[in-house]
Every structure is written in structure tokens, then in C-alpha cells.
Amino acid sequence: MTKLWGGRFDGKNEAWIDAFGASISFDQALAKQDILGSLAHVKMLGETGILTPEESTLISNGLTNLQKKLANNELTFTIENEDIHLNIEKMLHDEIGPIAGKLHTARSRNDQVATDMHLYLKEEVSAIIEKIKHFRSVLVAKAEEHIETLVPGYTHLQHAQPISFGHHLMAYYHMLTRDYERFNESLKRIDLSPLGSAALAGTTFPIDRELTANELGFSGIYANSLDAVSDRDFILEFLSNSSLLMMHLSRFCEELILWCSYEYQFVELTDTFSTGSSIMPQKKNPDMAELIRGKTGRVYGNLFGLLTIMKGLPLAYNKDLQEDKEGMFDTVATVSASLEIMAGMIDTMTVKNDNMQASTQKDFSNATELADYLANKGLPFRQAHEIVGKLVLQCTQNGNYLQDIPLSDYQAVSPLIEADIYEVLDARQAVIRRNSAGGTSFEQVRLQITQAKQSL
Secondary structure (H helix, E strand, O other): OOOOOOHOOOOOOOOOHHHHHOOHHEEEEEEEEHHHHHHHHHHHHHOOOOOOHHHHHHHHHHHHHHHHHHHHOOOHHHHHOOOOOHHHHHHHHHHHHHHHHHHHHOOOHHHHHHHHHHHHHHHHHHHHHHHHHHHHHHHHHHHOOOOOOEEEEEEOOOEEEEEEEHHHHHHHOOOOOOOOHHHHHHHHHHHHOOOOOOOOOOOOOOOOOHHHHHHOOOOOOOOOHHHHOOHHHHHHHHHHHHHHHHHHHHHHHHHHHHHHHOOOOEEEHHHHHHOOOOOOOOEOOHHHHHHHHHHHHHHHHHHHHHHHHHHOOOOOOOHHHHHHHHHHHHHHHHHHHHHHHHHHHHOOOEEEEHHHHHHOOOOOOOOOHHHHHHHOOOOOHHHHHHHHHHHHHHHHHHHHHHHHHHHHHEEEHOOOOOOOOOHOHHHHHHHOOOOOOOOOOOHHHHHHHHHHHHHH
């Protein structure tokens, strides 16, 4: 079969060469957007007089028929037509005859594919934004249930200070809020139309780019035709934002995996988000959390793959840019599914309050309370720090904890220590007292949650 661009050529590629160069196996995902772009383009060609009203109507009707067939899964794509644009054009030719060839007036596949991807990402990023918003609402609801649930706060994976579990969950809410803002901000750069830039230099036809932009719901047009057809920053920004989002989800998943372990027993995930072992019947594995942690790597890979493709490309379009799509499609699917699974896991997980709270009792996460107590009594903090460090060493050697030391022993170390020290060392009181702005006190966590609800 003669290629639609084959007039310059007198040879014929072998099938395996065609297969290597074709993109229809993956860019058929842009069929909806390609038809929408073509409908806008042919409407503009008719309204500017480049095509007659009859020609414009005939082509538009043919495209509408293809749109209906696409919705009913009645379109068949072929490698012979190599990409989504030529496949749709060939189908249109079969629908309405040679007049279909006029659709490509004042247009190139270069601005066509860029338009398709802008339309695609605008829709998908908007959907991802809503999924982030939903996950944030799940986090707030779970945090509100556990404002007064105590859990060890960690640094270096060592018990550091007791905190509210609600406070811990709200840390992820704020991470997701930044992700939400980044994706929203990126829509400004996605929401631009390259259509009408043609191959790279614009066109001699009297087109109306604003008309097609408005028809497709874009807020503006690219100001430079070279930039319009060669720009993939909007995809890179999406992949970058997705990488940050997945990094946050992966950190959360790492904690969920730890919390589910026998050693922690802080939470239990429902069976929906767990799997068993083929050999060990007792196992309940947090596989969905592990998969999200693992899939983060493929999202990073998609970002670095496209960055590497772009770094040496001269202006304007190059065939290398065919490689911009699969990573984008894969990242959309990965991020969307990960957000849905994370929201489900957190919404349905069982929090083992007693285990969390017990973990704040038999440890030294109250050591800072004793140091602060002495500092408030006038002792220089560094001196207080040293005294408490020595007391912790003695406790570890004796097998007891700071709250187990008799008052007489405390007063032998420092006469500044009085009977109220045992209240100070209580984990719950330690959390309540941390009432600085953004701190873990119940009052501050309630304030965070109130502000989050207002924001949502």
C-alpha cells in the first residue's frame, strides 16, 4: 500500500522496518484527541474560507462517524498506516472518499501530535488532581479519628519523641497538598494550543489559531511555531510532578509496610490490599504498598528517559519525539491507580491504638522532656543534655526507664528535679505540651485539620 507521504519515494520498506518505525501500537490511545483536533481544524478551515462550507461539512460528518465508531470500539488500527494520524486519515478516506485529503490543509503531523498530547494531558492531569484531592480528604478523616492516638515519632528509625498519630498522617496531607498545587500550576502550560504551527514555520494559509484553540477549550496558543512543535516541557513537568508524588506515596508505603510487620503491629491492612504466600500459610503481605513503592522507580525512569531524549535534540521536530508517549501513558496509568489504592488502603486500615501507645511507654522518647524540664529551671540546656544522657546510660545498664527512677535518685543528680517530674515524663503530657505552631499537640493537630477541611 502506498504511504500517504510516499510521493517522494520509489522504494518500499520491509515489514519489520515499518513495524520499528510505527507508533500505532501505543499512540492509538490518542484517537479521541486526534479526532477532536481534526474536528476543530476542519471547522476553522470552513470558517476561514480555506475549504468550502460543503467540504467542511462533509469532512466534519465523516469525523463524527469515526468518533461514534471509536466509542463503540469499531475502529481497527494498522501498522501499515504507522501512527494515529494516518490511521484516522485513512479511515476518513474510506468514509467519505478523496475529499478526506483536504483535512490536512494547513496542518502537519508535527502540530497535530502535539495538540493531541496537550488535550490528553489536560484531561488526565485534571483527573489526577481530583484523585489527589480525594486522597487528601481520606488522610484528614483518618487523622481526625486519631488526634489523641499516641505513636513514637522517629528519626534514624529510632524512637525520638512521642507524637500524635493524627499529626503523622497530616504530614502526608501537606505533602499531597504541595503535589496538588504543582499539578494545578502545570495546567497553565498544558492548556496551550500548538495547532496551526504546521511543520515548524506556520503556514501560508489564512488560518485562525485562536478559533481552533477556543474550539478545543485551550486558554491560549503557543507564540512561536518552532517552540510549539518541539516543546515537550509540559510532559516533562507532568513526569517530574508525578515523580515527586510517587516519592511521597512510596515513603508512606514504606511506613505502612513497617507498621504491618510483626515487630511493629501498629496497623493492619484489609484483605483487599494484601496477599498471601504460596508456601507459608500464615502470611499476610502488604503487596499493594510494596507495588506502589516499586512502581515509583518506573515513574522516575519515564522522567529520565524523556529528559535524555530531549537533551540533544535540535529544533524543531525529530523522530526521537515518537518516544515521548509510552512513558507518559504509563505514568498516567501508574499514578492514577496508585492514588486510588492508597486512598482505599488508608480509608480501610485498622489502627492498633493500644500497640502504638504502648510503644511510647517502654522507651526513652521522653528524654527531651527531662532536659527541657531542667532547662526551664535555669540549667543551661547543654548541661541538662549531658545529665539526661548519663541517666539514660544508667537506665540501659540497669534495665529500667526514666519514669522508673526514684525521686531520691533524681534529686541526688540535681536538686532542681521535683516530684512533678513524673507528670512531665508522661508521653501524653509530652505531646500536649508541644503546642508551638505546627507542633504535635492535640490542639495544634485539631487546628491543622480544621484548616485542611476549609481548604478541601
